[in-house]
Amino acid sequence: MSRFADVQTAPPIEVFALTRGFNADQHPKKVNLGVGAYRSEEGKPWVLPVVRKLEVMLAADETLNHEYLPVLGLDALSKAAVHLLLGTDCPAVIENRAIGVQALSGTGALYIGALFLRKILGYDTYYYSQPTWGNHKLIFDTAGFKQGRAYRYWDPKTKNIDFDGMCEDLRQAPENSVVILHACAHNPTGCDPTDEQWKQLCEIIREKKLFPFFDSAYQGFASGDPDKDAKAVRHFAKEGLELFCSQSFSKNFGLYNERVGNLTVVMSDPELAAAVQTQLTLVVRATYSNPPAHGARVVAATLTNKDLFAEWQDCIKVMSARIIQMREALRDRLVKLGTPGTWDHITRQIGMFSFTGLTPQQCEYLISEHHIYMLRSGRANMAGLSSANLDHVAAAIHDAVTKFPA
Structure with missing residues (x-):
């Protein structure tokens, strides 16, 4: 018998399992609100321009090498x-x-x-x-x-x-x-x-x-x-x-x-x-x-570096402003649809994530029926929203909340 015969299968890490499900989904209107990463208006990962600039500079710097850093780092x-x-x-x-x-x-x-x-x-x-x-x-x-x-x-x-x-x-x-x-x-x-x-x-x-x-x-x-x-x-x-x-x-x-x-x-x-x-x-x-x-x-x-720091500040303002805009747009659409409940908490909250208040049943319904992927806790990545999918997401949330009242 193998030494590993009694090893039990660990439960999957939800957020990564969610991403695998999203990647395998072929539906044209699928939306990923689970992954904890920023997305552009086009739904793509965004490499900050200041990072691109520095990577070019570092690649051209022949004084740099790949020796070990000290144990406590740079x-x-x-x-x-x-x-x-x-x-x-x-x-x-x-x-x-x-x-x-x-x-x-x-x-x-x-x-x-x-x-x-x-x-x-x-x-x-x-x-x-x-x-x-x-x-x-x-x-x-x-x-x-x-x-x-x-x-x-x-x-x-x-x-x-x-x-x-x-x-x-x-x-x-x-x-x-x-x-x-x-x-x-x-x-x-x-x-x-x-x-x-x-x-x-x-x-x-x-x-x-x-x-x-x-x-x-x-x-x-x-x-x-x-x-x-x-x-x-x-x-x-x-x-x-x-x-x-x-x-x-x-x-x-x-x-x-x-x-x-x-x-x-x-x-x-x-x-x-x-x-x-x-x-x-x-x-x-x-x-x-x-x-x-x-x-x-x-x-x-x-x-x-003063100039690079200023460029970085511009980048983080772009990301934070887009997320705030998406929060406001989602709340406005839910209110306009007459979605049961109150939705002002979406704009009171700050940062990448919104704790929407949706139940596990509602979240599972969003995945199975509307191809909108988010954690069962109701946590949604606001950066996953865009002008192209906001109406779809709002209508789907309205449908889920109406069909399965909390």
């Missing part, structure tokens, strides 16, 4: 990423209390951060929003955390944040619990706390001696303004809290397959940085040894 990237996240006027930056470690996109930053917290600091409990990005639990469980607990976040009745429930759950969390917080454009709901609510959360986390671990996957991509999208993290840092923040440059640079990320570490004492870096070096060495260079060079060059 220093220019990490420094630029920390400054982008925290701002150059942040006390932690000025006082050298903030360091960065290049990682394999946001997922890799979350994982090496989780491994450090579990193995070096001995933390064993983490909290995640209900709902949250589907990979958070898998990452922290795989890193060895013993307990994962949900804090209330989405209220299906108001289609907004259950802030009182969130605060109550965090007040009950044991000391040294790691709290995963979405820095902006919460995935999957698109609902973020207000500035005042972030301040309250900061005080609860300080009072209860919890450890904040921000996940920043959409800085600049959410609103078009990198400073605005970093306000929550910056507030915590300026208030003196120690924290981790995973940064992804997949969405805001369109570098999905280059796996460019950074783990920002904010400490209370700059003298601790060297020891923390040595331990993170061992964590990285044991997982992927060192990170890839190409995408890191693209991001580092963009963030450290």
